[in-house]
Amino acid sequence: MKFSQFIILLLCFLFVQNDIDAQRNRKFFDGPYITINDDSKDILWIQKSKVKKESITSDTIEFFNVPNLPKVDLYNLDFDIDTTLSYSDVNHFAAISDIHGQHDLFIDLLIAQGIIDSLQNWSYGDGHLVIVGDIFDRGDKVTESLWFLFDLEKQAKKTGGKVHVLLGNHEVMVLHGDIGYINPKYRYTSGASRTPYPDLFTDKTLLGQWLRSKNITVTINDFVFVHGGFSKKVIDKENSLNQINKVFKDKILPERAILYDTTEFISNLYFENGPLWYRGYAHPEGFDSEQAEYILGKLDKESIIVGHTSMPQVMSLFDNRVVLVDSSIKFGKSGEILIFEDDILYRGLLNGDRLLLDSDNKNGKRSIFDYLFEVVDSNTILTLKTDVKHLKKTKTEKEYQPSEVTLSDDLDEPLVFETRVKVRGNMRKKLCTLPPLKIDFNKADLRNHGFSNKDKVKLVLQCMDFKSQVISVKKEHLVYELYRQIDTLGLRSKLINVNLITEKNDKEVYQGFILEDEENLARRVGGKVIEKGIVRPEAMHREAYLKMVFFQYMICNTDWSVSGRHNIETILLDDGIRLFAVAYDFDYAGIVGQEYAVPSDIFPIMDVDQRYFRLKDLTKDELKAMRKFYNDERDNLNNIIQGAVYLSEKERNRFNSVVDDFYKIINSKRKSKVLLGDD
Numbered sequence: 046m047k048f049s050q051f052i053i054l055l056l057c058f059l060f061v062q063n064d065i066d067a068q069r070n071r072k073f074f075d076g077p078y079i080t081i082n083d084d085s086k087d088i089l090w091i092q093k094s095k096v097k098k099e100s101i102t103s104d105t106i107e108f109f110n111v112p113n114l115p116k117v118d119l120y121n122l123d124f125d126i127d128t129t130l131s132y133s134d135v136n137h138f139a140a141i142s143d144i145h146g147q148h149d150l151f152i153d154l155l156i157a158q159g160i161i162d163s164l165q166n167w168s169y170g171d172g173h174l175v176i177v178g179d180i181f182d183r184g185d186k187v188t189e190s191l192w193f194l195f196d197l198e199k200q201a202k203k204t205g206g207k208v209h210v211l212l213g214n215h216e217v218m219v220l221h222g223d224i225g226y227i228n229p230k231y232r233y234t235s236g237a238s239r240t241p242y243p244d245l246f247t248d249k250t251l252l253g254q255w256l257r258s259k260n261i262t263v264t265i266n267d268f269v270f271v272h273g274g275f276s277k278k279v280i281d282k283e284n285s286l287n288q289i290n291k292v293f294k295d296k297i298l299p300e301r302a303i304l305y306d307t308t309e310f311i312s313n314l315y316f317e318n319g320p321l322w323y324r325g326y327a328h329p330e331g332f333d334s335e336q337a338e339y340i341l342g343k344l345d346k347e348s349i350i351v352g353h354t355s356m357p358q359v360m361s362l363f364d365n366r367v368v369l370v371d372s373s374i375k376f377g378k379s380g381e382i383l384i385f386e387d388d389i390l391y392r393g394l395l396n397g398d399r400l401l402l403d404s405d406n407k408n409g410k411r412s413i414f415d416y417l418f419e420v421v422d423s424n425t426i427l428t429l430k431t432d433v434k435h436l437k438k439t440k441t442e443k444e445y446q447p448s449e450v451t452l453s454d455d456l457d458e459p460l461v462f463e464t465r466v467k468v469r470g471n472m473r474k475k476l477c478t479l480p481p482l483k484i485d486f487n488k489a490d491l492r493n494h495g496f497s498n499k500d501k502v503k504l505v506l507q508c509m510d511f512k513s514q515v516i517s518v519k520k521e522h523l524v525y526e527l528y529r530q531i532d533t534l535g536l537r538s539k540l541i542n543v544n545l546i547t548e549k550n551d552k553e554v555y556q557g558f559i560l561e562d563e564e565n566l567a568r569r570v571g572g573k574v575i576e577k578g579i580v581r582p583e584a585m586h587r588e589a590y591l592k593m594v595f596f597q598y599m600i601c602n603t604d605w606s607v608s609g610r611h612n613i614e615t616i617l618l619d620d621g622i623r624l625f626a627v628a629y630d631f632d633y634a635g636i637v638g639q640e641y642a643v644p645s646d647i648f649p650i651m652d653v654d655q656r657y658f659r660l661k662d663l664t665k666d667e668l669k670a671m672r673k674f675y676n677d678e679r680d681n682l683n684n685i686i687q688g689a690v691y692l693s694e695k696e697r698n699r700f701n702s703v704v705d706d707f708y709k710i711i712n713s714k715r716k717s718k719v720l721l722g723d724d
């Protein structure tokens with residue numbers, strides 16, 4: 046190992062260590078957890094990571110009111126037990142599921158769709174809100190959602206509305222003592238208070254009693270709601286929802302665990318074919334409209350609404366006979382809520398818009414890239430299984446070969462896709478162990494998982510198996526982030542951990558980033574890619590072109606050509622007049638510092654760290670305009686660089702100094718002459 050590599054490694058280590066310390070020093074807030082005794086109540090909470098306890102009798106204090114924790118009206122801890130499973134003549138309802146501790150996003154959606162007001166009070170009148178299970182696990186704001194709903198159902202009742210909290214498999218898991226998916230914060234609560242997490246929800250606790258009063262299913266008008274779904278296996282044995290719900294509450298919930306050797310009916314209800322675990326509807330290979338009709342016929346209903354299987358958005362199957370409402374809120378980034386109003390179903394979006402729920406799901410469907418970019422979190426691992434040896438051997442041929450992509454994060458069912466893969470890129474094809482790849486997803490597979498048919502994702506992996514290459518690939522990603530600040534047409538990229546599974550089932554671990562395919566970009570911005578023919582720089586939208594050329598100059602990159610169609614995409618926007626040059630593949634930029642990068646010998650520079658301005662006809666006015674534009678963006682660029690905490694501080698500062706140097710040139714009367722060609 047070179048000394049410089051050692052230093053980088055050391056810095057990485059220090060940086061990771063800092064991160065862990067920051068986590069450790071985070072001040073936790075959690076609770077309150079209330080245990081009900083005969084003549085008193087014990088309140089437990091965590092305040093700035095300290096355990097607090099207080100025992101109260103009914104007339105001591107009215108409110109539990111601690112900053113950063115849910116305010117609880119201690120005089121009003123009674124709740125109604127939902128005995129009715131069937132509601133009719135409901136004019137409007139909303140349904141949402143799988144909140145999984147993402148309380149803030151949950152609240153944002155409810156506010157955006159007018160279910161609650163900005164003070165988080167019920168504003169949905171006589172409407173119904175159905176939580177289709179899985180409030181627990183993954184995220185760190187579970188307790189907040191529980192208290193919020195505890196209170197909201199009382200508010201709703203006052204205006205003739207109704208909140209239905211249905212149990213999901215994660216509620217039952219926690220009540221049964223399975224804490225495999227809880228957030229570290231709750232491990233802290235449990236450890237600090239010396240209380241096993243499930244014991245915070247026993248039938249002696251208020252929230253435990255409240256949860257145990259909840260049902261697993263409800264019907265509103267002609268809709269059935271249940272977390273997973275009713276399988277044929279269950280429904281053939283028993284089609285009375287009252288009966289199924291009763292067995293669940295009387296026989297399954299009170300147990301600490303259910304074993305396969307209990308009665309066949311109970312084990313059918315509990316395990317993978319049971320109403321809280323079943324995923325049959327969301328896997329179209331094994332499920333069709335006939336089966337949907339059969340099950341709905343048995344239940345005498347028109348439509349079934351389920352959560353449990355994460356989708357890119359709220360989805361309709363078989364002409365709204367099945368509606369999947371788990372819109373991947375669990376990642377904490379985006380989500381939707383199903384809205385029913387005046388006999389019409391809508392997808393309620395975070396920005397307040399409503400889109401008609403169409404059975405073709407054409408309206409605003411996400412592409413697989415958009416899902417990876419906008420929805421999944423950084424724990425997601427992309428596993429690519431293919432004949433890696435063949436891929437490496439034939440890397441200069443650009444032929445597709447069969448592959449399989451799995452998206453997983455250890456906490457949920459992985460998504461598996463049939464794909465093809467080929468190598469792309471220019472020099473990296475020759476230099477890298479694994480050059481950039483293009484993955485082509487099977488369209489039918491995409492459809493089945495609820496994605497649009499835009500099927501290509503580019504993947505850039507660290508070039509070689511050295512630690513320094515991990516840093517280089519992260520830096521290249523950072524260049525894309527900066528470029529998007531300068532040019533709204535910039536391709537989007539996102540760091541991702543990649544596992545390659547070889548033909549021998551060996552696993553190779555890579556750092557990489559996914560990169561938007563130009564077709565995805567074109568759709569997003571309303572334009573088309575011009576793939577063939579000669580394009581000249583003169584045909585480009587001048588201002589955008591200047592920004593691009595200056596950007597390349599800023600990052601010390603000469604490795605591009607418009608007429609040579611080298612590392613430039615050409616996009617024609619919908620008006621058919623404006624042509625835009627979009628830069629990509631920045632591995633030869635001096636700012637990235639790739640070891641193999643050398644400038645082309647047609648330019649008078651020896652090293653990629655040196656700058657060379659590629660434009661020959663810049664006017665003084667244009668220089669002035671660009672100076673202003675780039676000076677206005679300077680803080681934004683700085684913030685992006687300093688926010689790139691996946692790089693060490695030293696690397697970020699190095700990055701910044703290259704950018705600073707660019708600013709010195711454009712802001713100096715003397716130095717900027719080089720840009721005007723009269724140096």
Ligand code: ZN
Pocket residue numbers: 179213214215272321352353354
């Ligand atoms: Zn679930």
